[in-house]
Amino acid sequence: MKSNFLSICTAAVVMASMLFSCNSGSADKNNNAGANDSTQTTAIPAPRKERVLTAEEQAALTPDDVIKSLKEGNERFVTSNVTARDHSAMVRDAAQGQFPKAVILSCIDSRIPVEDVFDKGIGDLFVGRVAGNFVNTDLLGSMEFGCKVSGAKLILVLGHESCGAIKSAIDDVKLGNITSMLANIRPAVIASQDFSGEKSSKNEAFVNYVLKNNVIHTIKNIKDKSPILKEMADKGEIKIVGAYYNIQTGAVTFME
Numbered sequence: 001m002k003s004n005f006l007s008i009c010t011a012a013v014v015m016a017s018m019l020f021s022c023n024s025g026s027a028d029k030n031n032n033a034g035a036n037d038s039t040q041t042t043a044i045p046a047p048r049k050e051r052v053l054t055a056e057e058q059a060a061l062t063p064d065d066v067i068k069s070l071k072e073g074n075e076r077f078v079t080s081n082v083t084a085r086d087h088s089a090m091v092r093d094a095a096q097g098q099f100p101k102a103v104i105l106s107c108i109d110s111r112i113p114v115e116d117v118f119d120k121g122i123g124d125l126f127v128g129r130v131a132g133n134f135v136n137t138d139l140l141g142s143m144e145f146g147c148k149v150s151g152a153k154l155i156l157v158l159g160h161e162s163c164g165a166i167k168s169a170i171d172d173v174k175l176g177n178i179t180s181m182l183a184n185i186r187p188a189v190i191a192s193q194d195f196s197g198e199k200s201s202k203n204e205a206f207v208n209y210v211l212k213n214n215v216i217h218t219i220k221n222i223k224d225k226s227p228i229l230k231e232m233a234d235k236g237e238i239k240i241v242g243a244y245y246n247i248q249t250g251a252v253t254f255m256e
């Protein structure tokens with residue numbers, strides 16, 4: 001009985017060490033992020049690969065580094081030059097812990113696959129989603145977890161053009177729980193009454209004006225309602241910025 005127990009323990013140790021060395025191997029194999037971009041000279045460039053961010057790499061990033069990374073990722077998304085990812089290997093690597101670069105707050109709109117839009121993968125981003133990309137206590141708590149506890153360097157509030165939630169807020173739709181949800185977006189509609197053209201949901205220019213004001217309003221709410229995040233932003237530990245997504249092209253325009 002005792003020897004059986006010992007052999008099971010020995011087997012477990014061997015399996016654990018095999019698993020560990022397997023992870024190390026996959027990390028090494030993928031440890032060429034960006035290297036192919038500048039050094040590849042053959043006619044057919046190897047696909048760009050990326051591995052899961054480590055704690056040291058996350059700590060070395062500045063908020064501006066993260067903004068640059070997101071902009072470059074979106075450029076690759078728009079030009080169909082996205083990174084090749086071995087998802088199975090990344091799942092195994094990410095199981096050791098997570099050290100994401102940013103928290104993205106997006107609308108739930110199905111046309112905005114957030115990681116894809118920024119050419120990011122497993123372990124890269126915290127993503128919070130709610131129709132109309134506003135914040136409430138739960139999303140603020142999630143952001144505080146992402147930045148204060150888990151070390152993310154950026155909060156990006158991502159609105160988008162042709163947003164149904166924005167249009168519904170403009171129309172002051174009343175329907176079930178949607179009514180109270182839209183109350184979170186109404187302040188942006190009210191703040192947009194200085195718009196000079198037709199102020200209706202049928203006017204795309206007005207809808208887009210409200211979406212930008214909604215992003216600005218959400219950023220203000222984050223700073224007003226989260227002393228933790230405001231302090232981090234004031235110290236330069238994080239940045240809180242806005243952007244909006246073009247449904248036609250997939251391009252993200254940063255508002256800073």
Ligand SMILES: [Zn+2]
Nearest residue numbers: 107109163164
């Ligand atoms: Zn939307």
